[in-house]
Amino acid sequence: MTGTRTGTRENGPDGTGTQASGGSDPFGMFGASLSASMEAMTAWSRTWQSLLEARGGPSASLMMGALADPTQGLQSVAPLMEEFRRALALPRFADLPAPNGALLPSPEAAVDLMMLVQQYLAAVMPVWVKAGENFQAEVEARRARGETADLLADGMDIWNGVLDRTLMEFNRSQDFAALQQRMLRLAMQQRQDLRRRAEMAAEAIDMPTRTEMLDVYARLHGLMREVHSLRREVRALKAGGASSADHAAPDAP
């Protein structure tokens, strides 16, 4: 009589046997589970890597650049914010609600405006130093000419004039022009962003939006021009008619 092992052995496709469930190989089971987990983790790891490369790479590159060179990072956060948006954006799905990031305030213009204030302060500080130097020079020049400037009012008058001139020179400089241009663009961007969100809110409660009102204003303006054009034509016709009437009665008694 031959002994039989517990359990049955099934032949696999190549004739090799596999241990059936309920078999007595716990290490094999653990190994299989571990192997499956590792495969899954490897797959997700590849997915994560691919996500980082596709969506996080440009953002990280910009951030590293900003950290490495803070002066460049101070120029504007708009490129960085735009990359973050692109990193988080998803394609549209027909039957799933699309998250509407447009409802959220865009911080770029506000943040850039705050940085612009820092840039302006950095540009204007030397101006005040120069004004002080100019003031001292002016006082010395007056003393050299024999003029006195010992009274408070005299001193304030000299200071006002010197500071005015120094600030005027700065206001005409290319540094100031660049700051002004940047401020105008950022302020308009912020205004546009605010209006966009206000319009969305107005649409939600059926209130007129600025875009709709502009359309009404444009139509009104067109109508006004037409009316005045017609008035001019009527006036010209009347004048022409009166002139014809004047010339039409030479033989009247």
Next chain:
Amino acid sequence: MAQGASIPGLKELAEFSQRAATAAAQLGTVRDEDVDVAATPREKIAQINGRTLYRIAAGTPSRVETPILVLYAMVGSWQILDLQPDRSFLRSLAEAGSTVYVVDWGHPTPADQFDDFSDLVDIYIDGFVEAIRDRNGIEQVNLLGICQGGVLSLCYSALHGEKIRNLVTCVTPVDFHGDRCNEQVERGFMNVWTRNLEARDIDLMIDTIGNVPGGVGGVLFSMMTPFRSLAKYNLTLMEAGQDRDKLLNFLRMEKWLADRPDHTGASARQWLKDLYQDNRLYSGTFEIGGRTVDLGAITMPVLNFYTETDHIIPAPASKAMAQVIGAKDYTEAPITGGHIGVFVSRGQAKFSDRILGWLETR
């Protein structure tokens, strides 16, 4: 303290404190309704949308029979021309012997933002000229334009010259790049500021906000004299506050400065881009409603006032009119004072007399 010794500056400090206290006391008794501006009686003649034509109810046309239509700028209110009874350009012009009309551009609303130069010239100014012609039974009027009002007067005279008998312009820019021939730090800041922007910056601003708020102009004017604009609230106010009449004069100017109407967006776009940036009026390429404004088509007599100390419109910008105007009878006349100084100075009578003296012989 030893007899005869004194603390330096103490006397001046005491005087300063007394003057400050006097000014504060005067200021404490003045209310907004006490500060009256544009008090000369006037009659409303016509209105087109928010723009109004007034006739100054003073004087008689004893010297100049043809009425004078005064056009002020859209930047700031016309009321600077009638600031106070003893400093009213409009009153003095009327009392010197003429009938004076003035246009009030009002306070543009967002509905007005599409008004451009063609609307200002062909609808409003032409409409008011027609009203004056109808009312007086005349074919032509005299036109007097100040600053931007002078530019509008030039445009109107070029396109509707048959209705204008004589043209007077005051501190009016023609060559908007004229500041370049003699750049001075205290002159022509608007020219520099506008040229430092790109055309798309102007478009961005107008497309976003529509009408240009009056406060923007106020900030720009403050930047022309940055610290003095603030210093007036210490030294100047204190000096004015020593006398009630002087204080009221100071406050009238402040009230006018605070009244900053918005500038219609479409006309502001043309003003900043076509004129300040591209200098099209001087080059003869400025278009209004599809028609080119040719200053060579202005053939009626022209009297052009300018001032060498104008920090807003540099003198070369105004004197350039001589190079492009078509009028054979062209007179250039320098005046003293700043950009609006002559209109608020005590020399009203002399200035008005000069104008009427020129008009009555034409």
